[in-house]
Amino acid sequence: MADLSLRGLTKRFGDVVAVHDLTLTLASGELVALLGPSGCGKTTTLRMIAGFDVPTAGRILLGDRDVTEAPPEKRTCGMVFQHYALFPHLTVEQNVAFGLEMQGLGRPAIRRRVAEILDRVGLGGLGRRYPRQLSGGQQQRTALARALVINPGVLLLDEPLANLDAKLREEMRFYIRALQRELHITTLYVTHDQAEALVLADRVAVLMNGVLQQFGAPEEIYHRPQTAAVAAFIGVTNFLPGRVTARSGDRFVLETPAGVIRARGTADLREGMDAMLSVRPEHIELGGPDPGVSPDGINSVRGVVRERTFLGSLIDFRVDVGHGVLLRVQGRAAASQRAGDQVTVSFDSAAAWALPGREG
Amino acid sequence: MPAALRIWGRHLLILPALAVLAVFFVAPYLNLLVISVMTPSPRAAYLRILTLANYTRLVRDPFTWGVVWHTMWLGIATTALSLLLAYPLAYHLARATRRLRAGLMVLVISPLLVGVLIRTYGWMILLQDTGLINQVLRALGFRAVPLMYNNLGVLIGLTHVFIPFMVLAIAGTIQNIDPGLELAARSLGAGAWRAFWRVTFPLSLPGVIAGTVLVFVLTVSSYVIPSLLGGFTVLTVPILVVRTITELFNWPGGSAFAIVFFAITLVALWLYLRLIGRAARTA
C-alpha cells in the first residue's frame, strides 16, 4: 500500500501555474527527495500535501484516505518547516508535547513519549529550555522530534538543512537518513541541493517549473537524465549539440561539431532527430596531441586547451574541440597540459548520453 | 464544520468595528450633509425645507472668510515653526543608536498622551501676564510681554503640541537615508552643513512634505488651544463652527460650515497619504 499518493496535482495562482499535473506515489518507508531549483513548485506541493494550500485540481491520498479536502489538523502527516516554526513561548518539552496534547493523550503518557523522543534525538536534558536558547542544530532536532512523536503516516521535510552551516549540514544529513531508516517512516524531502538529494534519497523526483521531469533512483537521474533540463541541473556536464545519424538498440551514432560520436541515449530518440549530447567532465580523459588508434567504443576528439584553472585537488581545463564548442575536462593535479597545447580528449561511448532537444 | 462556513465565518471578525464605524461615524457625517441643506429656524433645530442658502451664505459672508484666512495663516505659521524646531529632533532621533532612540521616542511620544488640555494649561501658567516667563523678564528689568490671549500664545501652544507629529513624520524618512551618502559627500569635499543641505535634506523632502501637510491639517482643526490660549480674541474655524451650533443654534448653517471644513480636511489627508506613499517608495 502506498503511504502517499499524488494524482494529477495542479496549483494555479492567478495566471501562474505553480504545479502542473503532478502524479507521484511513495512506497511505504521510502525517502523521496523532491528536487528542483527555487520557484519550481516543490514547496507549494508540500504545502498542498500538508493542507495549507488547496489544490486547483488533482487528489492527494494519505494511506488510502483521500485528504484533498481535509483541513490540516485532520491529516496524518508531520511537517518540519524550513525555519523550524518552534513556538517561542513554549519550552522544548512543551513544543514536542503539543501534537500529543491535540491527540488527547493523558499527561503521564505525554511526558513519557516526549522524554523518549528527546533522548532519541539527543536532546535529553534540554527539555526545559526555550527555542531561542538552542543552537541551530538543536532547534532542528527539536522540530524533528515534534513532528515524529505524533507517529505520522508521512513525514514532510521542507529544506530542513538550508539554515545550517556546511559542516553541520553534512552531519545532519546522515543523521536524518539513519533516523528515517530506523523508524521506517515514509518521507518526502524537499530540497534544491542536488548533492543532498542524491545522497539521501531512495528515489528522486526532479521538478522544474511545476512539471515533473523525472522520477527514479539517484543513479538513474545522474547517469541517465531524460531531459536536458535534468542533465543540466544535476551535477556538472558538457553539452554538445548534434543529430542522430544511426541507432541500434540503445546505441547511437551522432554527428556533432566535434565529429562523429558514439553514445547511449534516451528511448525516444530516433534517426534524424536533433539531440544534445551530455558528457560529464569526470568521464573525459585528456591525452597528447596524437590520438593514435582509438579502441572500439571510445570517442576521441582533437582540441586545443584554452584555459587551465587550478582547483586544488583537480585541474579544470576548457578545451576547444572545434566550431566554438568548449568542453570542460577535469584532470588530476599531475596533468601537465597548458593553455595553447594541442590535446586529444577521449571518453567511453557508454559515458556519453544523448537527449532529445536543442540548445538550452 | 463544513468548509464553506469555515471560510465565510472568518469575515465575522471585521463586523463589530465596521458596525461601530458605519453607524456612528459614516452615518452621522451623512446626516450632517443632510442637515446642511435644511433651512435654519429660530424655534426648532431646523425646518425641513431644502435649500442651498447655507452654503451660499457661507461663501458670501466676509466675516466667515476672515475667520478662514486667519485660521489658514495660523496653520501656515505653526507648520513653519514646527518644521524648524522638529527637524533637528528628527535628524538626531533617526541617527541615534538603538538604545538612545528608544529613550528619545519616550520623550517624543509621552507629550502626545498627556492630552492637549493639560499641556495648554502648562502654557497658561508660563505665558500669562503674571506667569513664569513674564516674572523672569520683570526680574531682569524688562517690561512684561503679552504672550497669552493673543495670536502669539496660540502659535506657541499649537507649535508645541504638533512638534511630535512632525518629528515622527520626518524621522521615518531620514532613517531610510543611507548615512553613507553624507559621508560620501564629505569625502568629495563638502563641509558638514553642505553635505547635509545638498544630500540629506533633499532626500528627506518626502517626509518633510508629509509632515507639513499633517501638521497643517491638525492645526486648523484644533479647538482647545485657540480657545484657552486665545481667550475670546482669537477666532478659528473650529471655534466658529462649534459656536454656530451650540450658541447660535444654527444647525443647518453650522453643518454646512462643518461639511466644507471636512471636505477640505479630507482633500488634505488624501494628499498626505499620497505623499507618504511616495516617501515609502522612494526609500
Added chain:
Amino acid sequence: MVRRSERVWLNIAVVLVYAFLLAPIVIVVLAALNSGAYLRFPPEGLSFRWFAAFAQSRSFTRSLAFSLRLAAIVTVIATVAGTMASLWLVRFGGRLRTTLRLLLIAPLAVPGILTGIALLIFFYALGWGKSGFAGLILGHTLICIPYVFLIVSAVLVRFDLSLEEAARNLGASAFTTFRRVTLPLIKGGVISGAIFAFVTSYDEFNISLLLSGVGTTPLPIQLFDFLRFSFDPTAAVAGTISIAMALVVVLVTQRLVGLESLYTGG
C-alpha cells in the same frame, strides 16, 4: 555630522527643543507641588495642599471617577473590536484591505470637533437627546478603535504564519491555534493597544465637549470649565495624574511592542 565639533550645534538645538517640548509638562507637575497659589520664580516651597484640595473637590473627584469608568468600558469594547478587525485585515483583507484600513483610521484623521458635532446632531435626529453615557461610550470608542487597530496590526504583520501552520499540522483546530499560539504571541500588542485606548479615552476632549451633559462630565471637560475662570493649581493635580498615566503607558508600550513600530510602516 562626523566630528564632535559638528555634533555640538545639533546637540544644543536638540536639547533646547526637548526643553521646549517638556516645559509645560514639567511646569504642571511643579504647580501641583507648589505651596503657593501662583507659580513664582523662585519657587516658594513644596506642598501637597493642592492634592488635598483635589481629593476634597466633589466635582473633580466625581468627574475623575466618571472618566475612569468611561475609559474602562471603552477600552474593553475598542480592544475587542480593534483586535478582531486587525486580525481580519492582516489575514483575510484581500482587495478591500486599503479601503477598510482607511476607514478604520479615519476617526483619528478627521477633526475630533467635527466628529463631536456630527454625533451630537445625529443623536438628536435619533431622538436620543444628548444621550449621556451611551453616546459618550460610542463617541470615544470611535477614536479608540483606530489606536488598538494600528498597534495590533503592527505586531500581527511581523507574526510568523508558519507557527500557526505548525500548530495546525500537529492537530490543533483554527480556534485552538489562535488560543494557544497566536494570542500568547500578540499579547503584547493587544495590551499596548488597550492601554493606549484607555489613555486616549481618559484624555479625550473634543468629542466629550459636545456630548457631555449634567452628571456625565468627564474630567477634561470639568477641567476646561474650571480653567476658563479660575487659576487654582487644583487643576494641576488633574494634570499630574494624566502625566503619570501617559508615562506609564509609553514605557509599557516601549517594553512590550517597541515604539518604533508606530512610525516605521505603521
